[in-house]
Amino acid sequence: MKVGIMGGTFDPLHIGHMMAAEAARETYGLQEVWFMPSHIPPHKHEAGVSGADRLAMVQEAIHNHEAFRTLDWEVVRGGVSYTFETIRRLQEAYPHFDLYFIIGADMVQYLPKWNEIEELVQRLTFIGVGRPGTPLDLDALPTYIAEKVLLADMPLVDISSTMLRERAATGKSIRYMVPEAVFEYVQRSGLYGIQPRSSD
Numbered sequence: 001m002k003v004g005i006m007g008g009t010f011d012p013l014h015i016g017h018m019m020a021a022e023a024a025r026e027t028y029g030l031q032e033v034w035f036m037p038s039h040i041p042p043h044k045h046e047a048g049v050s051g052a053d054r055l056a057m058v059q060e061a062i063h064n065h066e067a068f069r070t071l072d073w074e075v076v077r078g079g080v081s082y083t084f085e086t087i088r089r090l091q092e093a094y095p096h097f098d099l100y101f102i103i104g105a106d107m108v109q110y111l112p113k114w115n116e117i118e119e120l121v122q123r124l125t126f127i128g129v130g131r132p133g134t135p136l137d138l139d140a141l142p143t144y145i146a147e148k149v150l151l152a153d154m155p156l157v158d159i160s161s162t163m164l165r166e167r168a169a170t171g172k173s174i175r176y177m178v179p180e181a182v183f184e185y186v187q188r189s190g191l192y193g194i195q196p197r198s199s200d
């Protein structure tokens with residue numbers, strides 16, 4: 001079975017994440033895509049909102065898609081979420097899966113700095129999608145990494161979670177930049193300083 005892993009901080013989850021997963025699924029015929037929020041991403045500070053809320057946003061966003069699932073392992077395990085550790089465990093649990101890890105252009109260029117990248121490229125194939133601000137240039141990567149990165153086309157989406165947090169903090173709308181169900185969850189829970197909706 002061909003399974004894509006869409007790893008991310010998802011603070012908050014936005015339409016760029018959804019489109020990346022769908023483009024990878026469609027282009028490479030992935031039977032399922034598992035959205036996997038990290039607890040603490042290796043190269044970032046701890047996320048602003050809890051793992052439980054970030055997991056809930058993923059669940060809200062994907063529940064209508066027949067091929068999308070959530071994987072809560074990293075949030076449940078806690079600590080720093082190293083992808084190679086998670087993938088080792090996944091392959092122990094599901095030895096017959098053919099694994100693909102979906103990432104945006106910024107993460108493609110960062111691959112040489114991932115922990116145990118030599119092991120990771122033996123265990124899975126990356127699927128990279130375009131993202132404004134970073135060229136998707138496989139020639140810039142060492143060959144042993146570049147030959148394990150496939151590309152999937154999608155319309156460029158100039159949205160990041162950072163931009164959405166900043167918009168929310170300054171009172172600007174994030175509606176339609178996140179899936180509607182995520183917007184409703186954020187509003188209901190009062191995340192990112194967005195006012196909980198009154199019970200009208």
Ligand SMILES: Nc1ncnc2c1ncn2[C@@H]1O[C@H](COP(=O)(O)OP(=O)(O)OP(=O)(O)O)[C@@H](O)[C@H]1O
Nearest residue numbers: 007008009010016103104107131157159160161162
């Ligand atoms: N607009 C986008 N288009 C394509 N890929 C994206 C986009 N936003 C994020 N991704 C990819 O999704 C994965 C998870 O991203 P992440 O949750 O860190 O979101 P982010 O918007 O980059 O967050 P932040 O602004 O907080 O760094 C990464 O591989 C990232 O490259």
Ligand SMILES: O=C(O)c1ccc[n+]([C@@H]2O[C@H](COP(=O)([O-])O)[C@@H](O)[C@H]2O)c1
Nearest residue numbers: 007008009038041042082083084114115
């Ligand atoms: O394991 C690593 O060294 C590593 C370095 C950078 C990113 N990742 C993973 O790549 C995914 C996207 O990262 P991020 O920080 O953009 O959300 C997420 O699952 C991270 O845990 C993993």
